[in-house]
Amino acid sequence: MIEELYTKQQVDLRNRARELAENVMRPVAAKYDVAQEYPWEVQKAIKDAGLSGVWIPKEYGGLGGGVLDLCLVVEEFSRACGGMGVGFAVNALGSFPIIISGSDDQKERWLPGIAAGEKLIAFGLSEKMAGSDAGSMVTRAEKDGDSYVLNGEKKWNTGGSVASYNTIFAVTNPERGARGVSAFVVEEGTPGYKIGKHEDKMGIRCVPVVEIHLDNCRVPEANLLGGREGQGFKQAMITLDRARPGVAAQAVGLAQGALDLAMEYTGERQQFGQSVNSFQGIQWMLADMATQIEAARQLVHAAARTIDSGHKNITKISAMCKLMATDVSMKVTTDCVQLFGGYGYCKDYPIEKYMRDAKITQIYEGTNQVQRLVIARKLLREAAGGAS
Numbered sequence: 360m361i362e363e364l365y366t367k368q369q370v371d372l373r374n375r376a377r378e379l380a381e382n383v384m385r386p387v388a389a390k391y392d393v394a395q396e397y398p399w400e401v402q403k404a405i406k407d408a409g410l411s412g413v414w415i416p417k418e419y420g421g422l423g424g425g426v427l428d429l430c431l432v433v434e435e436f437s438r439a440c441g442g443m444g445v446g447f448a449v450n451a452l453g454s455f456p457i458i459i460s461g462s463d464d465q466k467e468r469w470l471p472g473i474a475a476g477e478k479l480i481a482f483g484l485s486e487k488m489a490g491s492d493a494g495s496m497v498t499r500a501e502k503d504g505d506s507y508v509l510n511g512e513k514k515w516n517t518g519g520s521v522a523s524y525n526t527i528f529a530v531t532n533p534e535r536g537a538r539g540v541s542a543f544v545v546e547e548g549t550p551g552y553k554i555g556k557h558e559d560k561m562g563i564r565c566v567p568v569v570e571i572h573l574d575n576c577r578v579p580e581a582n583l584l585g586g587r588e589g590q591g592f593k594q595a596m597i598t599l600d601r602a603r604p605g606v607a608a609q610a611v612g613l614a615q616g617a618l619d620l621a622m623e624y625t626g627e628r629q630q631f632g633q634s635v636n637s638f639q640g641i642q643w644m645l646a647d648m649a650t651q652i653e654a655a656r657q658l659v660h661a662a663a664r665t666i667d668s669g670h671k672n673i674t675k676i677s678a679m680c681k682l683m684a685t686d687v688s689m690k691v692t693t694d695c696v697q698l699f700g701g702y703g704y705c706k707d708y709p710i711e712k713y714m715r716d717a718k719i720t721q722i723y724e725g726t727n728q729v730q731r732l733v734i735a736r737k738l739l740r741e742a743a744g745g746a747s
């Protein structure tokens with residue numbers, strides 16, 4: 360990182376996040392991976408370090424940072440543990456709809472608790488039959504007096520079972536397709552709001568991914584985000600445009616963390632009477648990986664800066680950085696396992712966890728096939744003379 364290219368706050372955040380990742384996260388990463396349990400001690404350390412509200416505006420108790428600030432922190436956390444990286448970043452995903460479209464009252468109700476690290480928030484868009492095709496969701500929200508009654512099921516809800524709030528997308532007008540979707544903040548403890556199946560996952564095992572069951576779950580009208588029905592799908596898409604660089608930063612952190620370990624190992628490992636990193640074939644792999652990681656990081660930062668500048672057309676660069684960084688992460692973490700040879704395939708070394716954690720980054724917040732679709736649609740529109 361060339362520090363002069365970043366604000367003082369960004370450099371400070373990066374340093375604080377790195378210290379916390381090394382001192383608190385790395386020592387317990389394997390334990391929580393095996394146990395598949397949420398690391399409350401890590402959550403407390405993030406809270407105590409004052410990092411919970413990096414992306415939340417100052418007037419609601421946050422640090423007022425942008426997407427770049429968020430990415431710098433997520434990269435450092437993920438360098439030590441990908442699960443802890445996303446356990447943190449998912450709070451940005453869940454709270455962006457409030458920041459983007461909530462009323463002042465709604466922001467005042469929910470953001471300060473998240474900024475203080477007292478409350479966690481999740482994001483409920485996907486369903487069993489509505490993954491990539493998010494607009495085909497069937498969870499219903501029906502108006503009844505001054506409240507809405509929600510019925511249905513949400514799937515792959517990251518952090519849902521530990522969150523106090525969940526931003527739930529539901530259909531208020533089934534005749535309008537994606538234009539009939541609305542967003543609600545549902546609070547833990549609301550009757551009819553239940554945590555369902557806990558997924559048993561390949562990676563990011565310390566963060567729970569659960570089903571959310573909504574069974575005549577009644578929420579006040581005041582919880583309809585933005586106060587208007589039919590805005591939910593756009594709110595979700597605008598949120599994902601802002602959140603995907605966070606996944607990309609998680610991927611960069613994982614790749615960098617894996618390369619750090621591979622650099623150390625290939626320096627120590629002796630074969631044929633010399634350290635493995637003295638072979639040109641290994642050196643070229645290390646050079647390629649470092650170059651790919653830096654290219655991915657720069658694209659993530661370019662996307663984050665574009666978003667933070669307030670530019671209107673952020674969809675394409677956001678999708679591009681998610682696509683590139685997560686594909687790089689999968690390749691780099693796989694190659695790093697290769698550099699560890701037989702040891703890399705065994706759980707005595709932490710490297711295989713990086714490869715398992717990296718895989719999900721190509722899948723969630725839109726598969727990389729969806730990212731390509733989003734990029735291609737924008738390219739074709741630009742070619743036809745429209746805005747990007």
Ligand code: CAA
Binds near residue numbers: 515538
């Ligand atoms: N910004 C603003 N508006 C947008 C938009 C954007 N980026 N993208 C689409 N819209 C608007 C369109 O303009 C359109 O509006 P009108 O009806 O007014 O014309 C409307 O939304 C519908 O758009 P499309 O016709 O393009 O929608 P589509 O059905 O073809 O779907 C898609 C597009 C890109 C495939 C979208 O469904 C998508 O992103 N799918 C992936 C969903 C996803 O990322 N899910 C992950 C959820 S989070 C998760 O992984 C779990 C977790 O907890 C971490």
